[in-house]
Amino acid sequence: MTGPDASYEVHEIPEFTLECGATLRPARIAYQTYGELNADRSNLILYPTWYSGRHWDNEWLIGEGMALDPSRWFIVVPNMLGNGLSSSPSNTPPPWDRARFPRINVRDNVASQHRLVTEVFGVESLPLVLGWSMGAGQTYQWAVSHPEMVQRMLPFCGSPRTAPHNQVFLDSLRAALTASVGFDGGWYPPDDWPVGGLRAFARIYAGWGFSQAFYWDEVWRELGHTSLEDFAVGFWEGFFLDGRDPNNLLTMLDTWWNGDVGKTPGFSSTEEALGSIRAKAIVMPAEKDLYFPPEDEEWAVSHMRDAELRVIPGVWGHFAGGGANPVDTAFIDAAVKELLDR
Template identity: 45%
Template sequence: MEIKKFELGNFALKSGAVIPNAYIAYKTFGNPDHPAIIYPTWYSGLISDNEWLIGNDMALSPKTYFIIVPALFGNGQSKSPSNSPEFRPFPDVTFYDNVAAQYRLVTEGLGVKHAKCVLGWSMGAGQTYQWITQYPDFVDLAVPFCGSAKTSLHNQVFLEGVKSAALAAKGASSAGSCRGETTPASLYRGWTAAERENGLKALGRVYAGWGFSQAFYRERLYETALGYKDLEDFMVKFWEGWATSKDPENMLTMLHTWQAGDCSDQEPYNKDFGLAMRSIKAKTLVLPCKTDLYFPPDDSENEVLNMSAGVGKCIPFPSIWGHWAGGPGQSKDDVKWLDDKLKAFLANASW
């Protein structure tokens, strides 16, 4: 199945802003008559970057399920700054907006009336929490892995470093957490080729200290597991290579979505986080990584503690791969661990 677009028309955001001629990109796997699983993308990720967890012998099997992979606004496949040059500056988009668009895709575009499961890694986990609070009766099971229901203050600080590194390349600075650059929208300008390259390289190097754990670097897994010759080779080819393959405005659009993440910031919760968590009806398997530097298990355990009794369970990945334990498939042991957990949960709704 090829990547398709679901047209949204002039899409009104929660903020009141409108994205003209909006659409979300998506890809499906399996038979539409099978139980549906919704599997959103992550920060910077393309739809293809989710496919490592899908396979006939895996928990997410197209032989058993109808798997829907919708792309985030800003990822370059859905409506994004990079494919909307006439529309600047791009408005702030939230998880609420993304999931509202995905709900229209799933129900209107694909005819799904109820889903078996929603799951995702990182920002995909944020969308998972958004789904089960925004549409609490629509899905039976949820698996947020290496992500959160509300972006923590520490995580916001990390993202300020990423944002500021990129913006500095064009002489701009951050206007603060969950805000864009200090330059007024009326004076917005794009990026020169040099600013783009330098800003994205800086973004990648800031990110490098957070994506993997201290133990990952101490044990030099970038050499033994990933095959880079030394630390600088890893920094240049892995981190700078990843970052410079992206569009800076896309990255900043998705960064805002992440930084502002809070599934309680909607009716009827009105930022009452405990109420949002208690309102979750889907049985929820929360899988942090014990060495994740910005989605630590303590935060995940607190999310589960705020859920109603018996609804949630937190089980950390026993891994030193940090945030990357949850994706995108480079740690084979972690892939097996996750797939085994998913198989048991999808089959029996048990931990």
């Protein structure tokens, strides 16, 4: 594995026009690769990042002896636009810097990733696209936007359309950041973030990322925390104070809020877009996920041609897909292996 200190690659697209009408000159797509592309370019697996995640945060599902084994597969992890590594408010020069950074939707991310896999690697077919959370949303969008390319898909703990209850949660996060002392409409100094807003943001997140049962059973002790407050500060506040710029968070939040494969040009509804997917799919919600409950993904699967619903059991909620629990990791890895063997 490489980790956060390893070098990574960047693909520059000289002029990349977003659906909102703005053009990034250039757009920068940061990515990491694992393994080697084979001679016929048939082994590239795409594994996009998630909300605020960076490429190294996906490495828990990649490794020798796992389904995503770099000795067999060439795994490419592209960083989402807005995550601080790819083009983002925090790293784009004026006039599109900071609070002026344009709106990004899921299709913009997929379009930039399509440029990456076709222009850099010359790949026209993908054995598998998979991802957690917003990575799952990108997985669905890939299968809708490029059905001729995506052979298999495995979205876990994510959805093809952001539900109204999920949007209410996201609105509360936005309010916590934008109302913070020092936010200044997003024009805070680059070296003086509105920390109070980030800490409030983290406390809201703490009630959603894991399930009620996770807290009732004090499962946070398995992560090395000694009290509920120790977990809230050490895990959640530490998570969002670790290099996560507020403007970047707001850009990705807007992408999440507006996620819907039904908005893809040529489709009149989410149901119609889901029905266009050709890929073989295993859709994996977590049993107690508060963002993406299993019944929502059961609805999605009912509109797909060749999809199976497989629920991740247990109390870890949304973070069943985050790599923190070895039992959930083994469950997801087994599904990836099964899907690739089909």
